[in-house]
Structure formats: C-alpha cells, structure tokens
Amino acid sequence: MTMVQAIRSALDVMMARDERVVAFGEDVGYFGGVFRCTEGLQAKYGKQRCFDTPICESGIVGTAIGMGAYGLHPVVEIQFADYVYPAYDQLASEAARLRHRSAGEFTAPITVRMPCGGGIYGGQTHSQSPEAIFTQVCGLRTVMPCNPYDAKGLLIASIECEDPVIFLEPKRLYNGPFDGHHERPVTPWARHPQAAVPEGYYQVPLDSAAIVRPGAAVTVITYGTTVHVALCAASETGIDAEVIDLRSLWPLDLDTLVNSVRKTGRCVIVHEATLSCGLGAELLALVQEHCFYHLEAPVERVAGWDTPYPHAQEWAYFPGPGRVGAALKRVMEA
Structure with missing residues (x-):
C-alpha cells in the first residue's frame, strides 16, 4: 500500500469494527479528501458516518470534542496542517483538558488527521510543520508516521485511544519515500519493505520509537x-x-x-x-x-x-x- 491507501485502510477497518467511529471534515465525504485518504468511505458507510463539513476548523474540532465526550470516536481531517490554528483553542483548552477537568467523567477520544510539511509547491499556507505547538500541550498525543505500515498501525491505535491524538501525515510521503535529492519519491512504495501492510486490524504502539x-x-x-x-x-x-x-x-x-x-x-x-x-x-x-x-x-x-x-x-x-x-x-x- 501507499501511505494514502494505508490510512484509508485503517479508517475502513475501524469503521467496520466499531460503529462509534465517524470521519468528517472539509471535502472528506463525497470527494474523499483532497489527498483521497477517505475515498469510498461515504459510499460504504453512509452520510451519517462519513460526511462533509463547512470550512470552519474550530467547528470541526469542537463538534468532535462533543461527540467524543458522549461516546463516539471521531476522526476529523484538517485539510492542511496550516489550517489548524483557528481550532487550536479547542484542542489546547478543551480537548487536552477534558479528562482532567472532569476528574475522568468525560474524555475526548478524538483523532485529528492533518497533512503536514512542504514539497508539493503549496506555498506558505499549505506547507507548514507545526508539530511543536502540539507536543507542548499536556493532554495531547502527537504522532507522525514515515511509512505505510506505521501509518495504518498508528492510526488504528490513535482511534482506539481514549485521549486526543494529533495525527500528522507528511504529504511528501503519501506516494513514496523521499531521499532529499529528488523532488519526487525515489521509488514507489510498492517496492519498499515498509509498504507490506496487512489488510486487517493491527496496532503500532503510540509511545514506541x-x-x-x-x-x-x-x-x-x-x-x-x-x-x-x-x-x-x-x-x-x-x-x-x-x-x-x-x-x-x-x-x-x-x-x-x-x-x-x-x-x-x-x-x-x-x-x-x-x-x-x-x-x-x-x-x-x-x-x-x-x-x-x-x-x-x-x-x-x-x-x-x-x-x-x-x-x-x-x-x-x-x-x-x-x-x-x-x-x-x-x-x-x-
């Protein structure tokens, strides 16, 4: 699998396995996401579980926090990591603190997916790497895979986690590994050992290098x-x-x-x-x-x-x- 296919496979596995899992964001439903990571999920699971949202990142994340507090496991997509800043208050002030401020009565089991980094000629507003602003927030987990096998296993572990997870996807790696000399992948994932991704369920632990x-x-x-x-x-x-x-x-x-x-x-x-x-x-x-x-x-x-x-x-x-x-x-x- 490519990394795009591995991410889609993780979502498919978890939506089939757990009816509490819902996926939403800008263009996530009918269109399948700007990078096609959710392609086909709305047709398979319906508009109640994979759907489009308005262009409102604070609303997307705020809605997910409410859903998570009442038992769902939302997986939301921020179309580019550069767009997450309007939602930062929801993540840092609400999602990260909910378990602690409610003495464990409520949790925020949400996964926030976002493509990050440069390399696609996206300019200043489609190329940022904002991981440090999340790693500094107590209560958030921050994950970034570098290959398809880890992408699927980490995403499944993130969806099952009872705490909020920031899931960063390096967009230069969606279609193949990048060595730094070439502006495109040096080889397709199909010929890379870490692209041998099982079809079914597996986890990669969230706290393991x-x-x-x-x-x-x-x-x-x-x-x-x-x-x-x-x-x-x-x-x-x-x-x-x-x-x-x-x-x-x-x-x-x-x-x-x-x-x-x-x-x-x-x-x-x-x-x-x-x-x-x-x-x-x-x-x-x-x-x-x-x-x-x-x-x-x-x-x-x-x-x-x-x-x-x-x-x-x-x-x-x-x-x-x-x-x-x-x-x-x-x-x-x-």
Whole structure:
C-alpha cells in the first residue's frame, strides 16, 4: 500500500469494527479528501458516518470534542496542517483538558488527521510543520508516521485511544519515500519493505520509537520525511549511524533514545520544522540531561530555516542529505 491507501485502510477497518467511529471534515465525504485518504468511505458507510463539513476548523474540532465526550470516536481531517490554528483553542483548552477537568467523567477520544510539511509547491499556507505547538500541550498525543505500515498501525491505535491524538501525515510521503535529492519519491512504495501492510486490524504502539538503521558511531533522532533523508545521508557518508524514527513525538520513547546515545556517544537531531523552539530543542535538552557523561561531541541540530516558509527556495529550506551528512561528519570529527 501507499501511505494514502494505508490510512484509508485503517479508517475502513475501524469503521467496520466499531460503529462509534465517524470521519468528517472539509471535502472528506463525497470527494474523499483532497489527498483521497477517505475515498469510498461515504459510499460504504453512509452520510451519517462519513460526511462533509463547512470550512470552519474550530467547528470541526469542537463538534468532535462533543461527540467524543458522549461516546463516539471521531476522526476529523484538517485539510492542511496550516489550517489548524483557528481550532487550536479547542484542542489546547478543551480537548487536552477534558479528562482532567472532569476528574475522568468525560474524555475526548478524538483523532485529528492533518497533512503536514512542504514539497508539493503549496506555498506558505499549505506547507507548514507545526508539530511543536502540539507536543507542548499536556493532554495531547502527537504522532507522525514515515511509512505505510506505521501509518495504518498508528492510526488504528490513535482511534482506539481514549485521549486526543494529533495525527500528522507528511504529504511528501503519501506516494513514496523521499531521499532529499529528488523532488519526487525515489521509488514507489510498492517496492519498499515498509509498504507490506496487512489488510486487517493491527496496532503500532503510540509511545514506541523505531530503530530503522542500527549503528554504533552516532545516533540520528528524526521523524517523518527526514527519516528517509537521514538514511540517505548515512549511506552516502559511510558513517555507521543509528537512525531512530520517533513515530510518537509525544509522549516520547525516551528509553530508546537514551540507550542509543549512551552507546554511540554522539547525536544529530533532524526535522523539517524551523530550528528555533522546534521539537529538536526539547530532544537536545533531554539528551543532555540523560546522556551528558556519555557524549563525545556537542549535539547537532539540522532543521528548517528560521523564516516564514520560503516557497521559492523550499528545496534549500528542507534539511537534505548534504546538510545532514555535514552534521554527521562534524560530530564524528569533534
């Protein structure tokens, strides 16, 4: 499966398995979503369970919170992550706090899907990577898969979770892995081992990272599209890098990160979002706190520029294999 097909399969499995699961958002019903992730679901399950909404993100998320509080498991789509800001108050002030402020009487078992990141010539309002504003909110879970197998398993786990989950989908990976050198997938998912997705039900735990490339010289911590960029950089430099895909951005699988950095003694953190106050800053702080006496070199971060999204220069803005490879070499030479 492609990642689009894996996401659609997860929704199909859960809607067939649990009548409490409903899917809605802008163009989600008849049209099947702008990226076709919900294609065919309205025809199969009807307009009561897969339907279109007005262009009102705060209303979409607010409605989902109410549905969740009364027993449903809504899966809503924000058409692009850039559009989520009108709904941020609903997520941070209502969904994230509902379990705690009601002493467990109510929960918000909602999943908020949104395509994120650049690479489709979408300009400033269709290309942002806002994950850090969600990982900072206590009560929200934030997830970002980098391959079809994880996408389906994580989405199923998110839908079954009793807490609100922000499910970020790197749109550059919808149709194939991206190595950072090419503006299109280097190979279709059909020829990639992580595209072997079971048809039925399975879960990938929400709080588990994956070691996608074992190594002993340096740890690379990354997620989403830049997992594939990091793998390319490690291969091109010949450095024995251990590449870790976070998968769950928050809560973190801290044990996997700490054990790896204590083994290698070096660390590079890579993400597409802007550098300052990005998730990489928190990751760096955690590595320093837990691995300081094991480090042989300063921790490096490779990220997007501290600038509004530069549409005309987006391929220079993205961390590519060249920038990641240079960071790997610096920490090895330090």
